[in-house]
Amino acid sequence: MSVDLKSLWRETFRARWEAAGGHYYQAADREALGSLLAQAWGELVTGQTLSGRVVYWVPPAVEDWPWETWLHRAGAQDLFKWDATADMRSRAAACDVGLTGALWFAAETGTVAIAQGPTMGLLPTVLPPVHLIVVDAASVVPTVQEGLKQLQAQGSLPPMLKLISGPSMTADIEGTLVVGVHGPGKVGVIVYGVGDGG
């Protein structure tokens, strides 16, 4: 029952996220993740005049996966792993791609929730022109309301939580829609563990 529900929510998420201008990929298993990263890189990064510098952090649960290998294979040049003990501002600003994990993603609004924390930073979500988000398929929730309720139920809130529902955009000049104002113009969500019954 819950399996079906979650795959339905993921479908809704995908529709809403793509309607907002986001890109969506889902990997059945860990092995597929590497090639999906390459595909996402090809669609979001390649072709833009970008140097391929990446700032990244991934959720603790999947930290031991071969992210560096995958990223290099996808086309990344330099990799900066998020280091919470150093000032990351100028380093993140010099990168073209930010890769981060996420707490959960919500179907109805097509939203991804990302928290600031001791090992997780928000600058990679907003400084580079491309933002890739890797998220566990099982963490899908039907609505932002539900995700926020779960977060509160866990006890303590992160100092900063960000809900992302599409690329950075504006209509401030004559009402014309333009993406990529201050934040990324390209955002991609890569869902992993879809085949794990998540």
Added chain:
Amino acid sequence: MIGNLPSDPHPWSERREAGLANTTMRQTLGLVTRRFSVGKRRVFAEDPEQEAARRLGVEAKRQAIANLDSLLDQFASKVRSNGGTALMAGTAHEAVEAVRSIAATHQVKVVVKSKSMLTEEIQLNRGLEAAGLTVLETDLGEYIIQRAHETPSHILAPAAHKNRQQIRELFEDDAKTAGLAPPVSDAASTLTQYARERLRREFLQADMGVTGGNFGVAETGTVVLVTNEGNADLVTTLPRVLVTVMGVEKLVARWEDLTLLIQQPAMNGIGQRLSAYTTLISGPAASVAEGPAAWYVVLVDNGRQRLRHTVYEDVLSCIRCGACLNVCPVFRQVGGHAYGSVYSGPIGVVETPLLTNFGVGAELPSVACTMCHACKEACPMEIDLPGHIIRLRQEKVRRHLNAASLTASYHWWSRIWATPRGYRWSLRWARRLQGLYQRQGRLVRAPGIARGWFQTRDMPPVAQETFIEWWQRHRGGLDRERRS
């Protein structure tokens, strides 16, 4: 305490004419306000359960206003226990002083801001610049009008009155002083790209970020910000000091209340389910990797709490979504600047004179509303905007703020028309005199308060036989027979 709002020295008539003459603005506002309204209808139709959330959200906002005293205490102590600092400012002046002293404590030189109506209200930029600080607006629209030394014309589209050519010229001048390559065309995407690169440099040098707040949650000490551009996300995470300046009325009691309300600004204002970026801040950063190392919340009253326990109390539930502006026919014609206040559109018509006890915008209830009720239909927080506009008009009558000729006209007209004899007498006189004002069987001018009508419109003359006179002639007897 009576609030203090900046006011435009130009009279309404000049402001109105400037608005009517600005075709760029009228076109852009026409485009975006309709796009927003259509989008709003679409998202509510697609997600009908949001209507239930909205209704519960209204209840939550009303409750919060009722319990505001205790919520303010709870919020402040929660912010403190989360590692931040909460300060109360009774007036605009106190609020500016609070931000200045925070800047001084942290030896701040460059301030970056994300869009905040409240900081416009308290004229924070002027106050900080007077203290020698550099202040940069980072919302694209705000950045454009800051370069032009102007104020926003729509709370969601601040530069709607500027066209691409004008913006390009502003950026060309800016490029010279900044030593940057000017934008190569006047395409919206090129101009946006210029602003991105230009502001990126400033962002990285900024010591302090200033934001407004869309919601504050007392239970958790959380402030919520919504933007589409992502500029607030840079403002909140790059500088080492973050100051949130927020009206006291933004508080809700519980986290659950926030979940009801969090989608409402975007759904109602711009027809999106949620803004592209929603940021929830509950404390300073957890590490040194990014900002903010220090977080302050300045809670501003500036005339707000004075409205509690009055018939106008619901005004404090405004979530600044802009839905009332988007549907207001007057707003679409004259644009935001014509209101001469930080707050424009129907909510500005009500709020400006209320916050300032008619010190600013006393003319607005009379001049900026056709009483069409579109705002009431649009307001997700169910604020009785047209009712308040009538009440403010009544208040103006009590305070003798209207033209004496208008008041005299209503005084005599109502007394004469309150009896059938007076009514018929007035029509007899009108028939006798109206020949003076006719051309080709049409009234083309008139004396007194009706003069304005005839500036642009004709009117049929008073009928030689009114309907009731005709009725009495043809049916009067019959009617009496039937009734008896």
Added chain:
Amino acid sequence: MATVRLFVTCLVDVFRPEVGRAAVTVLERHGDRVECPVEQTCCGQFAFNAGYRQEAALLAKHFVEVFEGDTTPIVALSGSCAAMVVHHYPELLREAVIEERGSVKEAEGWAARAMAVGREVVEFSQWLGQGSPDSALGTVGRQRLALHQGCHMRRILEETRQPKELLEQQGFEVVELEDSDQCCGFGGTYSMTEWRVSTALADAKLKAFQDAQAGGAAYLVSSDLGCLLHLAGRLRRLGAQDPTRHVAEVLAGEEDRP
């Protein structure tokens, strides 16, 4: 056969009495016995909307006195005036009487009387639309009409079906104007004191009507004469013919009268 009392409205009475006569024709074809309390004057909406509460209350009290004590339906020839009586009278009289006399008891008395009258008030097309759909009015509608739904009919009476359905049942084709939910800019006193904005809005509405005319619409029809006088007055000033018709004129088959 129902008896109805006509709430003529001052604008119809004074400036377009033919609308009232057309309404009588239509109501009688509908099978109603029409009465018209000849003591009625004006509902006071102009004064109320301008903030002149005591002045509006004088007219409201007169209206209540003329129409109270009888439960025959009161058929209003304006959605806006109907909304005034139904939705604004009770509060207006309550507040005005408290302000003037300081007596809550008197105020509540007036509010109750206003409510009793308000319960009987129904707008003309709403009244006709209450019957069975096939109730023939003897109208043979062949034309295409552009409909302007007045703001108060739309948003205070919350009437969205009529007069559209009624007109369609009589064979007319009804087209919506572009931006049909935007105010025409009339607004009572507003049209005089703020004639610049008011006229800009009239021009926007007339631009939409021009487009409808290009699509074959013959007349601009409304349940509210205030809007129509405003739009017609603007067109006449610009040298054009008057294409505005009250819904009663159209239903009476008198729309072709110049």
